[in-house]
Amino acid sequence: MMDQLTAAAAEHGARMAARLEAAGTAPALAGITRARRRRVAGGAAILIPALALGAWAVTTVVGADPVEPATTDTPVEITEDPLDIQLSGAIGRGDYPTMQALIDLGVYLDHQGNRPFTATAMENCDVTAFQILEEAGAPRTVREVWRYDDEALRVAIGRCDSDVIARIVDPVTAPRLSDTTMLQAVDKADDAALTVLVSAGAPLEGAGDWSTVAYAALHGLDDRVDLLLDLGADPDVTIDEGPLIDYVREHGSARAIAAVEAAREAS
Numbered sequence: 001m002m003d004q005l006t007a008a009a010a011e012h013g014a015r016m017a018a019r020l021e022a023a024g025t026a027p028a029l030a031g032i033t034r035a036r037r038r039r040v041a042g043g044a045a046i047l048i049p050a051l052a053l054g055a056w057a058v059t060t061v062v063g064a065d066p067v068e069p070a071t072t073d074t075p076v077e078i079t080e081d082p083l084d085i086q087l088s089g090a091i092g093r094g095d096y097p098t099m100q101a102l103i104d105l106g107v108y109l110d111h112q113g114n115r116p117f118t119a120t121a122m123e124n125c126d127v128t129a130f131q132i133l134e135e136a137g138a139p140r141t142v143r144e145v146w147r148y149d150d151e152a153l154r155v156a157i158g159r160c161d162s163d164v165i166a167r168i169v170d171p172v173t174a175p176r177l178s179d180t181t182m183l184q185a186v187d188k189a190d191d192a193a194l195t196v197l198v199s200a201g202a203p204l205e206g207a208g209d210w211s212t213v214a215y216a217a218l219h220g221l222d223d224r225v226d227l228l229l230d231l232g233a234d235p236d237v238t239i240d241e242g243p244l245i246d247y248v249r250e251h252g253s254a255r256a257i258a259a260v261e262a263a264r265e266a267s
Helices: 002-023 026-042 083-093 096-105 117-123 127-135 151-159 162-168 179-188 191-199 212-218 222-230 244-251 254-266
Strands: none
Touching: 083 096, 083 117, 096 127, 117 127, 117 151, 127 162, 151 162, 151 179, 162 191, 179 191, 179 212, 191 222, 212 222, 212 244, 212 254, 222 254, 244 254
């Protein structure tokens, strides 16, 4: 019996060596990858031949003479943890090969609890990680409502400089950004970042509802009142509380009132 197994193994190894010599290792490695995906998805234990440079391994034959297994080098180490947890960790480490490997394995990208993976990338202002995720189809938000709440951008606004914001702001969705996002930008972003957002089409007010100028005046951000008006904020807009000028006269400083009145006269 052992002689038959040994002869069969030698014959199989010779065939595989000839196949690898003709086609190279790429097809074999691709087959290994596909098999691993099936194993992860189905939870089934699949015997995967380990092929490299014509070598082969028999690892499950009870009583067989020991045969030194061949190894296939892989650039990443996938653990037994849930794939989404591994992906979150890889994003935090800036481990792009592991990120890509997990994406290739089919990690669910639509959301990470109540926060998208793209927002996790922006915790470190990591544009490369963000782009890898977006190209794979990861969303920017898990709370799409009629006002678009770009959660990844909101994290960037709070933590990153204008260069990062310029690289991730989406001109398609920028005009629909929520008042929450824009009021945060008035409060947290520097002048350059705020200018980038507005240049991409982000709104400065919602007629009949809200105004960045009203928010800035209420909170004593007089420099921002000036900047927002310079960027094109409407000094004649009517918000939920009434005409903007009335609101600013009630809640703003003398400087803010003067700025809005001057903008109204110039418009």
